[in-house]
Amino acid sequence: MSLGAKTRIVVAGLAALTVWPLAHVAICARWDASPWKMAGWGMYATPRPRSIGMEVFGRTGDGTFEHLTAPSPALRADAAAFLERWRWLGGLAHPDAFARHVLAASPAWTRLRIELYHSHLDPGTGMVGLRRDDRYYERAPGGAIVRTAPTP
Numbered sequence: 672m673s674l675g676a677k678t679r680i681v682v683a684g685l686a687a688l689t690v691w692p693l694a695h696v697a698i699c700a701r702w703d704a705s706p707w708k709m710a711g712w713g714m715y716a717t718p719r720p721r722s723i724g725m726e727v728f729g730r731t732g733d734g735t736f737e738h739l740t741a742p743s744p745a746l747r748a749d750a751a752a753f754l755e756r757w758r759w760l761g762g763l764a765h766p767d768a769f770a771r772h773v774l775a776a777s778p779a780w781t782r783l784r785i786e787l788y789h790s791h792l793d794p795g796t797g798m799v800g801l802r803r804d805d806r807y808y809e810r811a812p813g814g815a816i817v818r819t820a821p822t823p
Contacts, residue, residue: 692711692712695710696711698763699713699761702760702762702763703761703762703789703804704759704760704762704763705758705760705761707759708759717792722788722801723757723758723788724754725750725785725786725787725788726739726786726788727739727742727750727783727784727785728783728784728786729773729774729777729779729780729782730780730781730782730783731780731781732779739773742773745772745776746772746773746776749769749772753766753769757787757789761789766785766787767816767818769785770783770806770808770816770818771808771816774808774810774816781809782807782808782809782810783807784807785805785806785807786803786804786805787803787805787806788801788802788803788804789801789804790802806818807819807821
């Protein structure tokens, strides 16, 4: 390998090391991804523990939301897998597959609300607080499960 090729490789590596932290900060700020993953350096400035939780509610034909209190073992496994992805990827992880599984297991539900909870460091106060992020799904005509906006 020539000296010019080696120089280009070193320069490209140094450029990547310079640009990636800025890109990682933007990803973490925009999608609430964990600063501890994706080779980010934010782990040195953010507490590692990220408490997470999820509540699932389904709307029946009469319009009331019911809380999913006794999920099947398969739903529990799906929820655990999704929560682990969401812990690290934040808004980059979507519960679409989990929502389809829940609605398939609950045919009386026409709409689904998934409440996601996680601890989060408030940059303004420096305090760790709890943040809630809701995702909504419904059965479309024809049986497809689609993500929707919040409605009363």
